[in-house]
Amino acid sequence: MIEFAPPPSDVKIIELPNRTAPATTRIARPETLRLRSRLNDVMARLHAKLDDLGEDQAVADQLDPKATRMACAAFKLEDLEDSDDAA
Amino acid sequence: MMPPDAEDRLDAAIARVASTLSDGFDPANDVAILIREAVEIAEAFGDLDGTEKKALALAFLGRVIDECFDSATPAIEKMVEDLDLPGPEVLERVVWDPLLKSIAPKLLRPALKASLPQLIDLVIDASHSMLEVNR
Numbered sequence: 001m002i003e004f005a006p007p008p009s010d011v012k013i014i015e016l017p018n019r020t021a022p023a024t025t026r027i028a029r030p031e032t033l034r035l036r037s038r039l040n041d042v043m044a045r046l047h048a049k050l051d052d053l054g055e056d057q058a059v060a061d062q063l064d065p066k067a068t069r070m071a072c073a074a075f076k077l078e079d080l081e082d083s084d085d086a087a
Numbered sequence: 088m089m090p091p092d093a094e095d096r097l098d099a100a101i102a103r104v105a106s107t108l109s110d111g112f113d114p115a116n117d118v119a120i121l122i123r124e125a126v127e128i129a130e131a132f133g134d135l136d137g138t139e140k141k142a143l144a145l146a147f148l149g150r151v152i153d154e155c156f157d158s159a160t161p162a163i164e165k166m167v168e169d170l171d172l173p174g175p176e177v178l179e180r181v182v183w184d185p186l187l188k189s190i191a192p193k194l195l196r197p198a199l200k201a202s203l204p205q206l207i208d209l210v211i212d213a214s215h216s217m218l219e220v221n222r
Contacts, residue, residue, distance in 0.1 A: 049105035
């Protein structure tokens with residue numbers, strides 16, 4: 001059986017990379033980061049606009065003629081005026 | 088750096104996208120509007136070159152479609168119900184319609200996203216008067 005002598009102390013041992021180690025994280029290029037930042041900005045603005053429209057839609061629903069007819073059927077203006085007087 | 092009127096241009100384009108999506112996403116009617124506005128949004132960024140603008144427009148459309156696709160369900164189901172499928176109506180109602188309603192979104196979403204680069208090129212060509220179409 002052949003026995004290998006231990007390396008002399010002045011020999012630098014090079015460690016090979018571990019092939020089973022997971023791939024290193026991809027580093028995004030500056031251009032990609034810039035585009036991603038622009039995209040996030042545009043999407044944030046779009047979400048804000050959609051939120052505004054959601055509120056507008058709620059107001060529009062209140063002004064909807066059908067909702068107005070239902071409100072008229074449910075309450076009489078005179079009744080509401082009387083209740084104000086009573087209060 | 089954005090050109091002086093770019094902020095208004097960007098804001099107006101985003102407002103049009105929001106208005107288009109406010110009642111849900113209808114793939115048949117909304118995609119053309121979204122593509123047009125995506126190009127407009129990308130154009131507002133004056134410091135981007137052509138490749139970057141196209142990438143931004145595509146990324147924006149992809150993100151919007153991913154976020155809104157669930158709201159396309161009623162429109163897709165209506166498309167399926169309007170189809171004239173083989174066999175008697177009862178077979179259509181009991182077998183084909185439920186089957187297609189579950190499959191159609193899975194087919195439509197990637198197909199839609201895959202067609203976007205060519206459609207953006209078409210919009211850019213049209214805006215540069217590179218299409219010869221007799222009206």
